[in-house]
Amino acid sequence: MTPPTHTTVAVVGGGPAGLLLARLLHQAGIDCVVLEHRDRTYVEQRQRAGILEQGTVDALRACGAAERLDREGLVHDGVELRWNRRSHRIDFPSLTGGRRVWVYAQTEVVKDLVALQLADGPPLLFKAEVTAVTGADTEHPVVQYTHQGRSRTLTCDYVVGCDGFHGVVRKAVPEGQLQTFERVYPYSWFGVLADIPPSCDELIYAHSPRGFALHSMRSPTVSRLYLQVPNGTDPATWSDKQIWDELEERFAVDGDWKLRRGPITQRAVLPMRSFVTEPMRWGRILLAGDAAHIVPPTGAKGLNLAVSDVVVLARAFTERASTGSTAGLNAYSDTCLQRVWRAEHFSWFMTTTTHTAPEHSGFETRLQLAYLDRIAASSHAAAELAENYAGLPIG
Known part of the structure; x- marks a missing residue:
């Protein structure tokens, strides 16, 4: 099959953020192409977080990607804190109105989403290395990439960078347009x-x-x-x-x-480390997941923040497709950053409260x-x- 030369949304990165976004767009009837520079085996074995928030599980269920999760995932209703030889359990449902978390490895989330994508979703191209993103300040950005030994060009209406901290999409934004905040x-x-x-x-x-x-x-x-x-x-x-x-x-x-x-x-x-990019949008480029923010693993927020980003983004694209309004896309960065900074604070709190710093x-x-x-x-x-x-x- 010859890859498309134009699409509404070019999704760069085939991790959980990019795959879930593609699934949500597919459900809304919005065409997209997912470009992942690694092969399928690498993507499905890439080890990351394994704690899923209630909202993440709800999103996976809503898009039909939770059949195995519901069968094999481990439901947790709390966590235990230990200090000074004491222990105290935090009971989530009684303190949150019934919310809980699931232990289900990111590798398994990715496998489930890849299977759905290849079965009935929009194109997912593995070993497709994006070399440049241009025209983000125009109506039709251009993504240049190599695939199966050939240089290819994909024009689109929007580019979504789900390609991680070291990805190319954020680097396509002109210098000085983004502000970064970091703590090591x-x-x-x-x-x-x-x-x-x-x-x-x-x-x-x-x-x-x-x-x-x-x-x-x-x-x-x-x-x-x-x-x-x-x-x-x-x-x-x-x-x-x-x-x-x-x-x-x-x-x-x-x-x-x-x-x-x-x-x-x-x-x-x-x-x-902690890292945040502001804003999460420039022109027709939108950033999601690790391309926009990183949290220390103590609060189990990394994968869950990526999911919340793309859920908000999918709603915004659906609004544009159904009504022509770009209000949701215009508000995307501000909407997500409120939750991002809340998660950054919680991750910092969990880290600094439980770790012993050298000083x-x-x-x-x-x-x-x-x-x-x-x-x-x-x-x-x-x-x-x-x-x-x-x-x-x-x-």
Whole structure:
């Protein structure tokens, strides 16, 4: 099949944001083309977040992409906080009017969306490398790309950059038109995957004098765990025993809870950073997901913010198609940035409240512990955490 030479929306990036946007546009009868520079295998194996907010699950269900999620996803009604050998559970449904989260890996979300796209959606071109985006200040921008050894040109009405932080679309905006805000944290996450059933039913966020730790899961038989480590840590320098011993120390709590140990199959060090681009639109270029913003993983917001971006964007494109109004597209950046900055703040709060920074004195540590005590004692403080974690309304 010869790729189209013109479309209404050119979607650059075939990750969850680009694929979900294409699905939503397809449902609305709006033509688009998805260009992804990696091959299908790489895209479907690219490891990222695995916590889905209520609004993300609702969006996937609405577009027919949640059949396997509803069958295999792990529903979580809360998280557990640990500090000073204490534990406190935050119950999401009782504090948020029934909202909850799901553990379902991003790889699986992508597989589900790819299958739908290839079955009955608009064109999805793998190994299509975008080399330039021009004419964004005209009515018909041009996307130049290579595919199957040939240089090709795609004209469109709008270009949506879902191609991540290092993508080409944001770079197509003239210098000086975008403002960026960034924070790099002085620590990283050392993440491991282990072939052992989780030691908990829900996620554990642990504050410890030795640093932060997180107990999560990939499935009922596979555990995902994280340790706070200094930036630049080489994961190969840690033995399996050192990893399990350190996790056990940081998760220590009064009572009979035990950390299960098992073979570690994957390990990687993840940097922690926050990044926001303003505005999220210039001319006929619109940015979504990691192309526009990055959050540290502590608040589980990255994938969910990308979903909220494209849900808002799809509504705006649908409004334009059905009424001719571009009001939603004109408001896209302002609408999304309100939620983006709320998520940035929550991610910063979860990070700085649970991690021990190198420069921390006893004073900063006491402030952290005091706020954790406050969450345990106050339903209002607990509700604020629950509402943000389970996800604020989209749009």
